[in-house]
Amino acid sequence: MALLEVENLQTHFRGADGVNRAVDGVSFEVNSGETVAIVGESGCGKSVTAMSILRLIPEPPGKIAGSIRFNGKDLLKLSDREMRDIRGNEISMIFQEPMTSLNPVLTVGRQIGETLRLHQGMNKQQAEARAVEMLKLVGIPEPERRVKEYPHQLSGGMRQRVMIAIALACNPKLLIADEPTTALDVTIQAQILDLMRDLKRTVGAAIVIITHDLGVVAEVAERVIVMYAGRKVEEAEVGRLFRNPRHPYTQGLLGSMPKLGSSLTGEETRLQEIPGLVPSLKKKLDGCVFASRCAYATDLCLKVAPGLEEKAEGHIAACHYALKESVAA
Amino acid sequence: MSAPILEVNDLKKHFPIHGGFFGGTTGYVYAVDGVSFSIARGETLSLVGESGCGKSTVGKAILRLFDITGGQVVLDGQRIDDMPSGRLRPLRRRMQVVFQDPFSSLNPRMRVRDILAEPIRNFGLASDAADIERRVGDLMDRVRLPRDAVGRWPHEFSGGQRQRICIARALAAEPDLIICDEAVSALDVSVKAQIVNLLQDLQKELGLAMLFISHDLAIVEHMTHRVAVMYLGKIVEVAPKRSLFAAPKHPYTEALLSAVPVPEPGAQRERIILKGDVPSPIKPPKGCRFHTRCPYAFDRCSRDEPVLRQTEEGHWAACHLHDRPAAENPLAGERGAAVIAHH
Numbered sequence: 001m002a003l004l005e006v007e008n009l010q011t012h013f014r015g016a017d018g019v020n021r022a023v024d025g026v027s028f029e030v031n032s033g034e035t036v037a038i039v040g041e042s043g044c045g046k047s048v049t050a051m052s053i054l055r056l057i058p059e060p061p062g063k064i065a066g067s068i069r070f071n072g073k074d075l076l077k078l079s080d081r082e083m084r085d086i087r088g089n090e091i092s093m094i095f096q097e098p099m100t101s102l103n104p105v106l107t108v109g110r111q112i113g114e115t116l117r118l119h120q121g122m123n124k125q126q127a128e129a130r131a132v133e134m135l136k137l138v139g140i141p142e143p144e145r146r147v148k149e150y151p152h153q154l155s156g157g158m159r160q161r162v163m164i165a166i167a168l169a170c171n172p173k174l175l176i177a178d179e180p181t182t183a184l185d186v187t188i189q190a191q192i193l194d195l196m197r198d199l200k201r202t203v204g205a206a207i208v209i210i211t212h213d214l215g216v217v218a219e220v221a222e223r224v225i226v227m228y229a230g231r232k233v234e235e236a237e238v239g240r241l242f243r244n245p246r247h248p249y250t251q252g253l254l255g256s257m258p259k260l261g262s263s264l265t266g267e268e269t270r271l272q273e274i275p276g277l278v279p280s281l282k283k284k285l286d287g288c289v290f291a292s293r294c295a296y297a298t299d300l301c302l303k304v305a306p307g308l309e310e311k312a313e314g315h316i317a318a319c320h321y322a323l324k325e326s327v328a329a
Numbered sequence: 330m331s332a333p334i335l336e337v338n339d340l341k342k343h344f345p346i347h348g349g350f351f352g353g354t355t356g357y358v359y360a361v362d363g364v365s366f367s368i369a370r371g372e373t374l375s376l377v378g379e380s381g382c383g384k385s386t387v388g389k390a391i392l393r394l395f396d397i398t399g400g401q402v403v404l405d406g407q408r409i410d411d412m413p414s415g416r417l418r419p420l421r422r423r424m425q426v427v428f429q430d431p432f433s434s435l436n437p438r439m440r441v442r443d444i445l446a447e448p449i450r451n452f453g454l455a456s457d458a459a460d461i462e463r464r465v466g467d468l469m470d471r472v473r474l475p476r477d478a479v480g481r482w483p484h485e486f487s488g489g490q491r492q493r494i495c496i497a498r499a500l501a502a503e504p505d506l507i508i509c510d511e512a513v514s515a516l517d518v519s520v521k522a523q524i525v526n527l528l529q530d531l532q533k534e535l536g537l538a539m540l541f542i543s544h545d546l547a548i549v550e551h552m553t554h555r556v557a558v559m560y561l562g563k564i565v566e567v568a569p570k571r572s573l574f575a576a577p578k579h580p581y582t583e584a585l586l587s588a589v590p591v592p593e594p595g596a597q598r599e600r601i602i603l604k605g606d607v608p609s610p611i612k613p614p615k616g617c618r619f620h621t622r623c624p625y626a627f628d629r630c631s632r633d634e635p636v637l638r639q640t641e642e643g644h645w646a647a648c649h650l651h652d653r654p655a656a657e658n659p660l661a662g663e664r665g666a667a668v669i670a671h672h
Binding site: 190214219238239252255261264272 | 523525526571595603607
């Protein structure tokens with residue numbers, strides 16, 4: 001049994017001008033100790049998927065349907081109280097903005113200790129001692145001093161380390177990281193990715209990393225889920241996905257990225273564009289969600305939505321024309 | 330070689346910090362501290378570095394969005410940093426800017442037509458109303474937006490389309506130089522590619538010079554002719570693109586290249602993970618500003634500040650390592666491929 005099984009997740013938001021189908025029928029699994037990346041552009045529903053798992057979507061206007069089984073329990077059927085016991089304890093989350101996700105008027109020690117006192121029943125002294133350990137674990141120098149400091153006294157990279165310390169304090173089985181390095185500079189991003197790889201080895205939690213950066217995906221993930229317009233369009237082991245992307249959208253994403261080192265290999269070509277825009281999520285689409293931007297689209301694509309099919313071992317894609325071989329490039 | 334369109338000599342911008350009981354100046358942020366470079370006509374120079382390195386301040390100083398603390402800015406042979414604003418006004422036409430956030434840089438109460446017509450009117454480029462209308466239509470073609478969209482408001486456009494409007498507005502003044510300050514950073518991958526391609530096409534069609542300010546090295550490598558790397562208010566290395574990416578001659582550049590995640594799972598590359606954070610520009614370190622994080626620092630680095638010196642034709646770096654014999658200089662060879670990863 002997988003640690004997390006998401007089945008036909010649908011998170012819709014009711015607004016004045018109709019229903020926004022932010023996530024529309026997404027299924028995936030995460031095994032214990034595995035790192036899965038969910039990748040896609042803004043508005044594809046990747047963050048809403050993450051928020052839905054922890055039930056952080058305000059209902060109403062949101063509405064979550066489908067099932068999310070964690071360790072066999074359906075999270076969508078739990079009471080608010082039972083859900084609170086899971087958040088920050090068995091499943092925890094790191095957000096993009098380390099500046100706004102920490103409480104500015106509490107010391108970092110108190111914020112790390114909060115989850116420990118709540119979930120593990122530690123007293124103040126125990127929680128503080130553990131907070132120091134956690135800061136040491138995430139590589140913050142002089143943890144005994146830093147534990148008494150406030151978020152504004154720390155740099156952006158250090159704050160993100162504190163966020164990770166909070167998330168890992170209760171030894172979660174699943175860590176959801178929503179764009180954990182997007183707000184950071186590249187040298188600091190390298191530090192944090194390095195830290196996440198190290199911690200994965202030592203702590204052993206499963207990680208779901210949400211990102212728009214295919215470079216980050218290649219660095220940390222074992223399996224990748226590509227989302228587009230609220231749907232999962234492709235899923236594969238990371239090496240396979242980058243070597244042999246099956247869905248035209250994934251191919252387009254990879255082709256639109258400039259590659260570092262292109263001037264050395266003489267591969268300087270014009271960047272591939274994906275023409276057009278993401279379709280509105282408010283209209284129910286009959287055909288393939290990507291058809292309006294796809295170079296290979298036919299009448300069939302406009303009429304019938306392709307189902308997810310296994311195109312190769314462990315490699316699934318939702319495209320009528322992605323057969324056993326890659327779509328003609 | 331023809332004279333450069335833009336020359337910046339020893340540019341300095343120190344922002345005063347106000348504080349204390351009487352609100353006096355208690356110190357300075359040394360945002361830009363002695364930066365020199367030039368841009369030839371039709372050339373793209375990229376300014377790269379991490380947040381707080383002063384790259385945007387350089388852009389704004391050139392545009393004279395504030396007065397500078399020291400140095401010179403010379404546009405096409407005329408010094409503009411100390412020019413009275415009345416005389417500067419016609420020269421402003423020749424350098425235009427595209428900012429990062431296309432949402433906040435367009436006036437929400439102006440239609441696209443008026444946004445594009447404003448610079449044309451301001452600089453008296455059109456002979457009559459019909460000419461303005463014709464020029465606005467041409468600009469829409471140039472940035473590949475439909476002509477009939479000129480009657481719409483900015484909020485009716487997506488992020489990428491708005492950035493096209495910002496580019497069209499910059500082009501409306503018929504500039505010689507465009508400063509792009511993180512102009513594609515806020516855009517999604519697929520839209521980013523569209524805008525990068527557009528900027529490259531426009532540059533070729535119009536022979537524009539460009540100062541491309543960015544933190545994204547892969548985009549920079551794709552776009553640029555030359556690169557200047559900034560760290561804490563100084564340029565630490567400047568070189569033609571290929572030379573910089575193949576053989577970085579400053580340890581900071583090398584570390585930057587090695588830190589960029591590449592979309593190749595399992596890529597074999599040497600990783601240089603810098604320790605700690607960028608020091609504060611209020612109190613930059615003595616000696617070489619990078620010595621507190623440099624993996625190769627030695628005793629001299631904390632004492633003497635290195636100056637930019639040519640290591641080969643057109644390739645300048647500010648690092649004491651190049652005074653050492655090649656055997657003791659880790660940056661002597663072509664290190665680019667090793668840290669970027671190749672197969």
